[in-house]
Amino acid sequence: xxxxxxxxxxxxxxxxxxxxxxxxxxxxxxxxxxxxxxxxxxxxxxxxxxxxxxxxxxxxxxxxxxxxxxxxxxxxxxxxxxxxxxxxxxxxxxxxxxxxxxxxxxxxxxxxxxxxxxxxxxxxxxxxxxxxxxxxxxxxxxxxxxxxxxxxxxxxxxxxxxxxxxxxxxxxxxxxxxxxxxxxxxxxxxxxxxxxxxxxxxxxxxxxxxxxxxxxxxxxxxxxxxxxxxxxxxxxxxxxxxxxxxxxxxxxxxxxxxxxxxxxxxxxxxxxxxxxxxxxxxxxxxxxxxxxxxxxxxxxxxxxxxxxxxxxxxxxxxxxxxxxxxxxxxxxxxxxxxxxxxxxxxxxxxxxxxxxxxxxxxxxxxxxxxxxxxxxxxxxxxxxxxxxxxxxxxxxxxxxxxxxxxxxxxxxxxxxxxxxxxxxxxxxxxxxxxxxxxxxxxxxxxxxxxxxxxxxxxxxxxxxxxxxxxxxxxxxxxxxxxxxxxxxxxxxxxxxxxxxxxxxxxxxxxxxxxxxxxxxxxxxxxxxxxxxxxxxxxxxxxxxxxxxxxxxxxxxxxxxxxxxxxxxxxxxxxxxxxxxxxxxxxxxxxxxxxx
Ligand code: ADP
Numbered sequence: 001x002x003x004x005x006x007x008x009x010x011x012x013x014x015x016x017x018x019x020x021x022x023x024x025x026x027x028x029x030x031x032x033x034x035x036x037x038x039x040x041x042x043x044x045x046x047x048x049x050x051x052x053x054x055x056x057x058x059x060x061x062x063x064x065x066x067x068x069x070x071x072x073x074x075x076x077x078x079x080x081x082x083x084x085x086x087x088x089x090x091x092x093x094x095x096x097x098x099x100x101x102x103x104x105x106x107x108x109x110x111x112x113x114x115x116x117x118x119x120x121x122x123x124x125x126x127x128x129x130x131x132x133x134x135x136x137x138x139x140x141x142x143x144x145x146x147x148x149x150x151x152x153x154x155x156x157x158x159x160x161x162x163x164x165x166x167x168x169x170x171x172x173x174x175x176x177x178x179x180x181x182x183x184x185x186x187x188x189x190x191x192x193x194x195x196x197x198x199x200x201x202x203x204x205x206x207x208x209x210x211x212x213x214x215x216x217x218x219x220x221x222x223x224x225x226x227x228x229x230x231x232x233x234x235x236x237x238x239x240x241x242x243x244x245x246x247x248x249x250x251x252x253x254x255x256x257x258x259x260x261x262x263x264x265x266x267x268x269x270x271x272x273x274x275x276x277x278x279x280x281x282x283x284x285x286x287x288x289x290x291x292x293x294x295x296x297x298x299x300x301x302x303x304x305x306x307x308x309x310x311x312x313x314x315x316x317x318x319x320x321x322x323x324x325x326x327x328x329x330x331x332x333x334x335x336x337x338x339x340x341x342x343x344x345x346x347x348x349x350x351x352x353x354x355x356x357x358x359x360x361x362x363x364x365x366x367x368x369x370x371x372x373x374x375x376x377x378x379x380x381x382x383x384x385x386x387x388x389x390x391x392x393x394x395x396x397x398x399x400x401x402x403x404x405x406x407x408x409x410x411x412x413x414x415x416x417x418x419x420x421x422x423x424x425x426x427x428x429x430x431x432x433x434x435x436x437x438x439x440x441x442x443x444x445x446x447x448x449x450x451x452x453x454x455x456x457x458x459x460x461x462x463x464x465x466x467x468x469x470x471x472x473x474x475x476x477x478x479x480x481x482x483x484x485x486x487x488x489x490x491x492x493x494x495x496x497x498x499x500x501x502x503x504x505x506x507x508x509x510x511x512x513x514x515x516x517x518x519x520x521x522x523x524x525x526x527x528x529x530x531x532x533x534x535x536x537x538x539x540x541x542x543x544x545x546x547x548x549x550x551x552x553x554x555x556x557x558x559x560x561x562x563x564x565x566x567x568x569x570x571x572x573x574x575x576x577x578x579x580x581x582x583x584x585x586x587x588x589x590x591x592x593x594x595x
Contacts, residue, residue: 037214037215037216038215038216038217038218039215039216039217039218040217040218040219040220041069041217041218041219041220041493041494041495042207042219042220042221042490042491042492042493042494043067043068043069043219043221043490043492043493043494044066044067044068044221044222044223044484044489044490044492045061045066045067045068045069045221045222045223045224045225045480045481045484046068046069046070046071046194046207046208046219046221046223046224046225047061047068047069047070047071047224047225047227048070048071048194048208048224048225048226048227048228048260048263049070049071049072049073049079049226049227049228049229049260049449049451050070050071050072050077050078050079050188050190050227051077051078051079051080051081051082051227051229051449051450051469052079052081052084052170052173052174052177052449052466052469052470052473053081053227053229053448053449053450053451053468053469053470053472053473053476054070054072054079054225054227054228054448054449054473055070055077055174055177055178055180055181055473056177056448056469056470056473056474056476056477057225057227057446057448057473057474057476057477057480058070058181058186058225058477059142059177059180059181059184059186059474059477060473060474060475060476060477060478060481061225061476061477061478061480061481062184062186062477063184063477064477064478064481064482065481065485066477066480066481066484066485067492068186068477069186069187069188069189069219069494070181070186070187070188070189071188071189071192071193071194071208071210071219072188072189072190072191072192073191073192073193073194073255073259074190074191074253074254074255075190075191075541075555075556075559076190076540076541076542077174077178077188077190077540077542078170078174078253078542078543079229079253079255079256080229080230080232080252080253080256080450081170081173081174081466081469082170082171082174082253082542082543083168083170083251083252083253083290084168084169084170084173084465084466085168085169085170085290085291085292085294085346086150086152086160086162086169086292086293086294086462086463087146087148087149087150087152087160087161087162087169087294087463087466088132088136088139088146088160088161088162088169088463088466088467088470089108089132089152089155089159089160089161089461089463089464089466089467090108090132090133090135090136090146090159090161090467091103091104091105091107091108091129091132091133091157091159092104092105092132092133093132093133093136093137093146093159093161094133094136094137095136095146095147095148095149095161096149096157096158096159098147099149099158101149101157101158101159102157103156103157103158103159105126105129105130105132105133106129107156107157108128108129108132108155108159109122109125109126109129110156111154111155111156111461112125112128112129112455112456112457112461112464113125113457114154115154115316115456115457115459115460115461115464116423116456116457116458116459116460116461117457117458117459118457118458119273119276119457119458120454120455120456120457120458121272121454121455121457123429123430124428124429124430124454124455125455127430127471127475128455128464128467128468128471128472131471131474131475132467132471135467135470135471135474136161138470138474139173139176139470142176142177142180143176143179143180144172144173144176145163145164145172146161146162146163147161147163147164148161148162148163148164148166149161149162150162150294150297150298151294151297151399151400152293152294152297152461152462152463153293153296153297153314153315153316153317153399153461153462154316154461154462155461155463159463160294160462160463161463165345166343166344166345166346167345167346168292168346169466170466171526171542171543173466174542174543175515175528175542178513178528178540178542179513182513182530187494187495189210189212189217189495190540191212191213192210192211192212192217193210193211193212193259194208194209194210194228194259194260194263195209195210195211195263196208196209196263196266197224197263197264197266197267197445198218198220199267202443203267203268203442203443204443204444205221205222205223205224205267205442205443205444205445206220206221206222206444207219207220207221207224208221208224220490221490222444222483222484222487222489222490223444223445223446223480223483223484224444224445224446225432225446225447225448225476225477225480226260226263226264226426226434226445226446226447226448226451227260227447227448227449227451227469227473227476228258228259228260228261228263228449228451229255229256229260229449229450229451230252230256230258230421230422230425230450230451231256231257231258231261231422232250232251232252232256232277232419232420232421232422233250233252233253233254233255233256233257234256234257234258235248235250237257237258238277238419238422241274241275241277241424242275242277245277245279245419248279248417248418248419249283249288249418249419250288250418250419250420251280251283251288251290251418251419251420252419252420254548256422256450258422258451260426260447260451261425261426261451264426264434264445264447264451267436267442267445268436268437268438268442269426269427269434269435269436269437269442269445270426270427270435270436270437270439271424271425271426271427271453272424272425272427272453272454273423273424273425273453273454273456273457273458274422274424274425274453275424276422276423276424276453276456276457276458276459277419277421277422277423277424278317278318278419278420278421278422278423278459278460279317279318279321279417279418279419279420280317280321280417280418280420280421281317281320281321281323281324281332281415281417282295282296282320282334282413282415283415283416283417283418283420284350284355284413284414284415285331285414285415285416286355286414287353287355287522287545288418289350289353289355289545290420291334291350291413291415292344292346292462293317293462294344295334295336295340295344295347296313296314296334296400297314297399297400298336298339298340298343298344298400298403299336299337299339299340299387299400299401299402299403299404299405300313300334300335300336300340300400300405301313301334301335301336301379301383301405302320302324302332302333302334302335303332303333303335303371303376303379304327304328304329304332304333305327305328305329305331305333305369305370305371306371306372306375307366307371307372307373307374307375307376307378307379308375308379309379309382309383309394309395310323310326310327310332310395311323311395312392312395312396312397312398313397313400314397314398314399314400316459316461317420317459317460317462318458318459320417321417324415324416324417325416325417330416331414331415331416332414332415332416333369333371333412333413333414333415334412334413334415335365335380335405335410335411335412336405336410336411337405337406337407337408337409337410337411338407338408338409338410338411339403339405339407340405340411341411347411349523349524350413351411352523353522353523353524353545355413356411356412356413357369357411357412357413357414358409358410358411359409359410359411359412360408360409361408361409361410362376362377362380362410363377364410365409365410365411365412368412369412369414380405382394383404383405384404384405384406386401387401387402387403387404387405388404421450421456421460421465422450423453423455423456423457423458423459423460424453425447425450425451425452425453425454426447426451426452426453427452427453427454428446428447428448428452428454428472429441430475431446431475431479432446432447432448432452432472432475432476432479432480433445433446433479434446434447444483446476446479446480446483447476448469448472448473448475448476449468449469449472449473450465450468450469452472455468455472456468508534509531509534509535509536509591509594509595510531510534510593510594510595511531511532511533511534511594512530512531512593512594513528513529513530513531514528514529514531514590514591514592514593514594515527515528515529515542515590516529516585516586516587516588516589516590516591516592516593517586517589518581518582518583518584518585518586518587518588518589519582519585520544520546520551520578520579520580520581520582520583521545521546521547521578521579521582522544522545522546523545524543524544524545525541525543525544525545525546525579525582525583525585525586526541526542526543526544526586527539527540527541527542527583527586527587527590528540528542528590529587529590529591529594531591531594535566536562536563536566536587536591537563538563539559539562539563539587541555541583546579546582547579550575550576550579551576551579553573553576554572554573554575554576554579554580554583555579555583557573558570558572558573558580558583558584559583562584562587568584568587568588568591570584572584
């Protein structure tokens with residue numbers, strides 16, 4: 001979106017100038033860059049990062065009467081949240097009650113602290129658990145389906161909430177949040193990266209500096225909410241804290257660079273648990289697709305290349321990562337049957353993606369995996385007998401063994417551990433206020449989500465990331481609103497979509513936001529197309545499994561061309577034929593609904 005952003009910013013600047021005297025143009029001169037244009041805007045609250053935490057914070061701030069802008073460094077929203085698989089942990093929810101599952105906040109606190117090796121900030125955990133059920137209600141009220149419940153590893157009770165069709169939770173949550181931001185008229189400035197938190201002479205937060213292409217943007221504000229996510233895609237940073245992870249791959253999106261942590265540190269923020277980094281044990285080896293632990297919860301087992309089980313599959317993620325890395329080949333096969341396959345849409349999608357090996361019989365699967373047939377069959381038979389007796393005599397597994405693996409065909413996914421989640425980050429209290437190295441609140445600086453540390457301690461339980469970003473994102477919106485209401489309100493002067501993006505002539509499409517899916521190199525290239533005044537004004541990538549290095553450049557060109565020409569009959573980008581076609585197909589599918 002680089003190209004598009006620069007066009008938009010130039011345009012918004014011109015329009016903004018004529019409409020608002022507050023928008024200023026200034027020339028700054030630095031040693032490195034002789035001359036740079038800057039733009040100045042203002043709003044009560046700036047939220048940095050448009051992942052789950054940032055979008056929840058923005059929405060909740062707006063609900064609480066506070067004007068807010070979201071800035072996002074990438075040209076699409078969603079961050080790592082888009083990739084969240086399993087679900088959202090919550091205790092004592094209406095959905096659990098409906099299903100007769102007895103669960104309490106106390107049990108969730110206990111599990112979280114046990115899973116976190118007792119390193120968690122107990123107050124943060126207590127707030128998380130106690131507010132998990134109300135947050136599920138809140139999400140339900142804005143259109144999120146969390147009515148299905150799964151069993152997560154390390155959880156005493158089934159409390160991992162997700163959509164009834166078993167889709168990846170992130171792929172449902174981000175569109176719901178995006179839609180609500182639209183509905184609430186919250187501006188998201190994409191392709192805009194925060195580079196500095198501005199503070200006044202008393203150390204109070206006074207805004208943000210950002211860059212968008214070659215422009216510097218200053219947004220004066222009363223408060224800033226950092227929701228910039230973790231640093232799992234920044235090898236230099238994670239190796240700084242954990243040398244043993246040098247060379248690890250990552251499951252994270254490319255924007256997970258930890259820049260928010262650095263920005264916060266520059267204004268004195270303290271950090272906690274920076275060396276606590278979770279590697280996910282079940283990452284498909286060729287595409288880095290995370291395979292949810294729900295698959296194991298539903299009965300899947302691990303075998304190694306020799307066809308032998310080697311651990312209880314329901315142990316915490318760190319233990320399982322270590323167990324897999326102890327195997328000669330440093331990978332494992334996750335084995336399941338048609339029953340498990342039928343119960344999970346995410347698995348069916350992965351099968352279509354070509355990352356699951358199938359065998360009509362156990363022999364056929366063993367042969368496809370080049371595993372010794374006899375050993376493999378013996379492992380499967382033994383496992384099924386453990387299930388029948390409800391006793392895992394080899395490794396003491398006691399969960400996710402309600403049903404055996406006997407319904408042909410059989411399946412395998414080759415998995416190994418990769419850096420998945422950074423537990424550490426900026427220190428906050430339960431008001432989401434950022435704490436400095438002297439233990440004091442930094443006035444006007446709030447943070448929520450993976451950028452913060454303390455909630456998960458030494459290890460995060462599956463399902464607790466979405467709980468964290470939603471509970472604390474929402475809390476950040478509430479608390480930042482309370483804070484700014486004690487100060488003189490700042491007039492909102494922002495580039496609005498109407499001013500910036502809508503072409504002057506009325507087009508023929510129906511206004512609204514439409515989603516469409518296309519197939520590039522991979523299935524599931526999902527876009528959200530915004531139509532305003534009859535014209536396409538925005539195309540956001542909601543989901544993509546395309547190779548970023550190929551797709552990102554092509555996407556910028558194609559999105560810009562479609563918006564410019566108001567047509568999907570645009571040239572494909574050389575070197576990215578499939579991705580280009582997939583994107584065009586997704587936009588075409590989306591605007592079908594707008595005709
Ligand atoms: P969380 O799960 O905590 O919401 P995500 O990874 O989902 O975190 O989202 C964080 C978002 O913040 C990502 O979309 C990322 O690109 C964005 N981000 C990170 N650093 C910056 C920055 N300096 N300026 C703007 N956006 C940022």
